[in-house]
Amino acid sequence: MAEDFDLVVVGGGPGGYAAALYGSAAGLKVALVEEQRIGGTCLNRGCIPAKELLETATVARTVREAAEFGIEIAGGSSPTVNLATSQTRKEAVIDRLVGGLESLLKGRKITVVAGTGRLADGAGRLVRVSDGTELRGKFVVLAMGSVPRSLAVPGFDYDGQRVLSSDHVLNIAAVPQRVVVVGGGAIGCEFASFLRDVGSEVTILEALPQLLTGVDTQVAQVVSRAFQKRGIESEVGITLQGADVSADGVTVRYEGKNGAAAINADYVIVSVGRRPRSEGAGLLEAGIAIDERGFVPVDSMMRTSIAGVYAVGDLVNTPQLAHVAFAEAIVAVKDMLGELPAPIDYAKVPWGIYCHPEVAFCGLTEAKAKELGYNVETSVHRFLGNGRAIIIGDTDGLVKIVADADSGVILGVHICGPWATELIAEGYLSVNWEATAEDLGALIHAHPTLSELFGESALALTGRSLHG
Numbered sequence: 001m002a003e004d005f006d007l008v009v010v011g012g013g014p015g016g017y018a019a020a021l022y023g024s025a026a027g028l029k030v031a032l033v034e035e036q037r038i039g040g041t042c043l044n045r046g047c048i049p050a051k052e053l054l055e056t057a058t059v060a061r062t063v064r065e066a067a068e069f070g071i072e073i074a075g076g077s078s079p080t081v082n083l084a085t086s087q088t089r090k091e092a093v094i095d096r097l098v099g100g101l102e103s104l105l106k107g108r109k110i111t112v113v114a115g116t117g118r119l120a121d122g123a124g125r126l127v128r129v130s131d132g133t134e135l136r137g138k139f140v141v142l143a144m145g146s147v148p149r150s151l152a153v154p155g156f157d158y159d160g161q162r163v164l165s166s167d168h169v170l171n172i173a174a175v176p177q178r179v180v181v182v183g184g185g186a187i188g189c190e191f192a193s194f195l196r197d198v199g200s201e202v203t204i205l206e207a208l209p210q211l212l213t214g215v216d217t218q219v220a221q222v223v224s225r226a227f228q229k230r231g232i233e234s235e236v237g238i239t240l241q242g243a244d245v246s247a248d249g250v251t252v253r254y255e256g257k258n259g260a261a262a263i264n265a266d267y268v269i270v271s272v273g274r275r276p277r278s279e280g281a282g283l284l285e286a287g288i289a290i291d292e293r294g295f296v297p298v299d300s301m302m303r304t305s306i307a308g309v310y311a312v313g314d315l316v317n318t319p320q321l322a323h324v325a326f327a328e329a330i331v332a333v334k335d336m337l338g339e340l341p342a343p344i345d346y347a348k349v350p351w352g353i354y355c356h357p358e359v360a361f362c363g364l365t366e367a368k369a370k371e372l373g374y375n376v377e378t379s380v381h382r383f384l385g386n387g388r389a390i391i392i393g394d395t396d397g398l399v400k401i402v403a404d405a406d407s408g409v410i411l412g413v414h415i416c417g418p419w420a421t422e423l424i425a426e427g428y429l430s431v432n433w434e435a436t437a438e439d440l441g442a443l444i445h446a447h448p449t450l451s452e453l454f455g456e457s458a459l460a461l462t463g464r465s466l467h468g
Helices: 014-025 040-045 047-064 083-107 185-199 219-228 320-338 366-371 389-394 420-432 437-441 450-462
Strands: 003-010 030-034 110-113 118-121 126-129 134-144 144-147 178-182 203-204 231-238 240-243 250-256 259-265 267-270 274-276 309-311 349-355 361-363 376-383 398-404 411-417
Touching: 003 014, 003 118, 003 398, 014 040, 014 083, 014 134, 030 126, 030 134, 030 231, 030 437, 040 083, 040 411, 047 083, 047 185, 083 110, 126 219, 144 361, 178 185, 178 259, 185 203, 185 219, 185 349, 219 231, 219 309, 219 361, 219 366, 219 398, 219 411, 240 349, 250 267, 259 274, 309 320, 309 389, 349 420, 361 420, 366 376, 366 398, 366 411, 411 420
Parallel strands: 003 030, 003 134, 030 110, 134 309, 178 203, 178 267, 203 231
Antiparallel strands: 118 126, 126 134, 144 274, 240 250, 250 259, 349 361, 361 411, 376 398, 398 411
16 A cells, blocks of 8 residues: 655655755655665766766866976876776765765655656556555655767767766776767866866867857857867867777767868767656656657646646756756745745856866856847956966966846856856856846955956946956
């Protein structure tokens, strides 16, 4: 006989565990079903392990450049990267975070069931787990997450040996000599940056006209130039023809600006996004709509086509970001409780890309603001003249603020450079609180800091500036 709960959550990734924790904090009796480890893709196969490896890259880069600061390595030898050791540290980081999350769920008295959950009735409220357990919820949240997309091009089927998905590359234990990264988006650029820093030769192949499509063009150009200086090769506007896998490596064939070309590599990493994992969970049988791309359509409250059933995270066609999944879970639970939450404004969520140099942004790009009819004014200040950036020896990048010249309201903030992913918080608040340049220009930023470059950029929009 099924056990009754106020809320049953299917999937223990960021959207799922956030719904469980927030629901429990609101007094709901909650059950959470997860077939692998709590934390989902982000904690186990995505955000956390990727950023841990990128931190390894940062340490390697810092050690290589230490002589500039008067720190010399005995014998003058170059540092070597032991990826096996880094992988051990990565697993320790993951284990610590998973353990903490499991303790938190236990402390909130959330019933966690190990297994694969499937909707088992026409109302979508009965969840049958692969171990035979049945859970009935007054409300159900679907949070099954996503898996790496594949390419419908001959030779690019994932084998985990030569053709790697984003999941596979996070487990490599030795530095490859040469790698081809297919896809120049956020994840592809992060992998390319990491591998170059640990010693690989890297080529990025991107079908679209620029790296980091969707990022402000000026910022994308900074990254592209920085990659070129570091020896990361890239070709945009290409068409893949196929991949030939052998015992010794893989050859990637494509059509580029100079005609047909081929690259030999140890690995090809396919980084073309992720698709929702909506199949096999009984959604269609329960009457829940799924679109042609596999996403579950929802309204602004995260409600599916069946009353009482919600979907969050990578299962829905919104930015595939853990923090967005957190926010969606909160909206869903608040709606269940009748609290009338404000819908998420997806155009204003913060984004972070952890390549070197880092990229972070929120709000409108300059091009999008013009397209929407704003009288656009921009302010750009570069880290090249920032005291803290010069001190730490990391001056590539800029802060760009996009504003409405008529009202002074900040429409978008775009940062490329040292610790951009931390610096974006102020920009996010500015955009979402509809702050003006006058509001921000009057605020004091500590000196010397990286953050004062944001203050300089805002001050310049008032018509008067100090250093720019």
